[in-house]
Amino acid sequence: MKRLRAPWVWLLLLPAGVLAFSSPQDVKISPLEARSQPKPAVFSHWLHQSQQCFNCHPAIFAQAVEGFTHAQMTAGQFCGACHNGAVTKAISSMRCEACHAAR
Ligand code: HEC
């Protein structure tokens, strides 16, 4: 029965999993201006598990869901800090639906 004495200790071996509980799965980013197309962009924490929280918070995203523009991203802000063809895929190489699909 010794093995079962403290099953919670296994949680200590899964820090990434525990942290993941504190980040919402999908976050809809409110458009700056109302529009019919494309759908509001959705950010997936799940797709970004390879990144550390502090890679994005608070420098790139201050955890306040606010709209921004492609012009700002092309200038290297927000998603464009990484999706620039250097750190990872450039936005211009991705399908609109990769980010703007309704989920
Ligand atoms: C890497 C993710 C990503 C891709 C790919 C992407 N967008 Fe966006 N887009 C965003 C985010 C984030 C915003 C800000 C939130 C919002 O307005 O939905 C945005 C905003 C916009 C806006 C409003 C702001 C502005 O700059 O005019 C339009 C229009 C837009 N996208 C169209 C498109 C079209 C068309 C495509 C495909 C050619 C596309 N987007 C591809 C992430 C993306």
Ligand code: HEC
């Ligand atoms: C690749 C970038 C990135 C990483 C890494 C990341 N986040 Fe986020 N996070 C975002 C974006 C984008 C948003 C939505 C826009 C905003 O809130 O400014 C967001 C929003 C949030 C929110 C607010 C959600 C809401 O509905 O207001 C919390 C809380 C959060 N993230 C926690 C975390 C935690 C905890 C981690 C690490 C496990 C993490 N994030 C890692 C980009 C990231």
Ligand code: HEC
């Ligand atoms: C800190 C760097 C970073 C930031 C900021 C970032 N991403 Fe990513 N993103 C990545 C990396 C790296 C990948 C590739 C998957 C991986 O390695 O985990 C990725 C993958 C993706 C994918 C899946 C790939 C595909 O082709 O479908 C989508 C969609 C995506 N990101 C959207 C966004 C959106 C929308 C934002 C802004 C709200 C954003 N990302 C901000 C680093 C980032």
